[in-house]
Amino acid sequence: MNNTSRFFHTVCGLSAICLLLLVSSPLALLAFADFNSSASVIGLPLEQAPSQSTAINTSPNQNVDAYYINENPDNPPTAAKPVYDVFTVEERQARGLVLEVPKVSQYYGEKVVYLTFDDGPDPENTPVILDILKSNSIKATFFVVGNEAEKYPDILRRIYQEGHAIGNHSYNHVYRDLYQSANSYIAQLRHTDDVIKKAIGVRPRISRAPGGSAGSFTKEYWGALNKLGYIEVGWNISSGDASSAKANRILNNIVSQMENKNLWSHAIVLMHDGRGHAETVKALTDIIKYYKERKFEFRVVNFETPAPW
Structure with a gap:
């Protein structure tokens, strides 16, 4: 009886973990998608997101032929x-x-x-x-x-x-x-x-x-x-x-x-x-x-x- 009860509790625990993963996965994917989308909106790949220590650029970034x-x-x-x-x-x-x-x-x-x-x-x-x-x-x-x-x-x-x-x-x-x-x-x-x-x-x-x-x-x-x-x-x-x-x-x-x-x-x-x-x-x-x-x-x-x- 003890073995059966222990087995039952183990199965229930694993089921709860699986259920938690299934519920949280879409949220994690959505969060990642939102971050990726924000980077795309400003035209930067993820690895090039701006930092506060960006150096001053002394070359004008303009589409002007000069x-x-x-x-x-x-x-x-x-x-x-x-x-x-x-x-x-x-x-x-x-x-x-x-x-x-x-x-x-x-x-x-x-x-x-x-x-x-x-x-x-x-x-x-x-x-x-x-x-x-x-x-x-x-x-x-x-x-x-x-x-x-x-x-x-x-x-x-x-x-x-x-x-x-x-x-x-x-x-x-x-x-x-x-x-x-x-x-x-x-x-x-x-x-x-x-x-x-x-x-x-x-x-x-x-x-x-x-x-x-x-x-x-x-x-x-x-x-x-x-x-x-x-x-x-x-x-x-x-x-x-x-x-x-x-x-x-x-x-x-x-x-x-x-x-x-x-x-x-x-x-x-x-x-x-x-x-x-x-x-x-x-x-x-x-x-x-x-x-x-x-x-x-x-x-x-x-x-x-x-x-x-």
């Missing part, structure tokens, strides 16, 4: 692409990194044009200009004003993501503030660098002085720009759209200046996408058509771009 200056001085510039810096001036100085611009050969083609737009981004003009450029499969260069970029970071990001070049065009574009001294000018460039980097993760190394450098820059300005690694970019073709010119007049201004064939190897066209430049938008399709019919190569401003004159 040349990025990082901490590696042997990273050679790539031709025909927008140029951006992973670090601000302050960050380079703090890390003891080079500030000077890498030496590259200037690019002179048979027929080359750089379409450049100043004073944006603007919510009315800039998106339409971007649409026109996209429909024509060409890239341009936008010299942005810092306080406008602060207002419209989404437009700035679109310029960047669509592969156009971005340049620094001061923070407030107010001449009496900008041109008090070389220090005040540089301070505005660095402020705008911060605004741009906050929006897109990197900053430009090309800049354009509002109103142009002639008559505003002294040797101190040029010295400060060179020391800190900024490249000042002027123009050699003015659309005349800073006045009240209508679209036809803007086009004719460009066409008449293009008669100087010495500029065909590096025609840098000044236009504006800021507030009040709807006529530039109207003229743009015909301007692009003019250059396309004459088989010009469209490029963005970068380290290879020659000086205008």
Whole structure:
């Protein structure tokens, strides 16, 4: 009888264990499935789940075809692409990194044009200009004003993501503030660098002085720009759209200046996408058509771009 009772208790115990396993197994599988699903949602395999000690990545993880200056001085510039810096001036100085611009050969083609737009981004003009450029499969260069970029970071990001070049065009574009001294000018460039980097993760190394450098820059300005690694970019073709010119007049201004064939190897066209430049938008399709019919190569401003004159 004792043997029978012992056998009975043993069988009952084993049955209870089996029942417990059957009940708990789906829960364990469900828990595992939920964990696996969570990892899949963020696009990471299980073994690559992020940790709190992840190292800082100084290479932008963006789907943008550009040349990025990082901490590696042997990273050679790539031709025909927008140029951006992973670090601000302050960050380079703090890390003891080079500030000077890498030496590259200037690019002179048979027929080359750089379409450049100043004073944006603007919510009315800039998106339409971007649409026109996209429909024509060409890239341009936008010299942005810092306080406008602060207002419209989404437009700035679109310029960047669509592969156009971005340049620094001061923070407030107010001449009496900008041109008090070389220090005040540089301070505005660095402020705008911060605004741009906050929006897109990197900053430009090309800049354009509002109103142009002639008559505003002294040797101190040029010295400060060179020391800190900024490249000042002027123009050699003015659309005349800073006045009240209508679209036809803007086009004719460009066409008449293009008669100087010495500029065909590096025609840098000044236009504006800021507030009040709807006529530039109207003229743009015909301007692009003019250059396309004459088989010009469209490029963005970068380290290879020659000086205008």
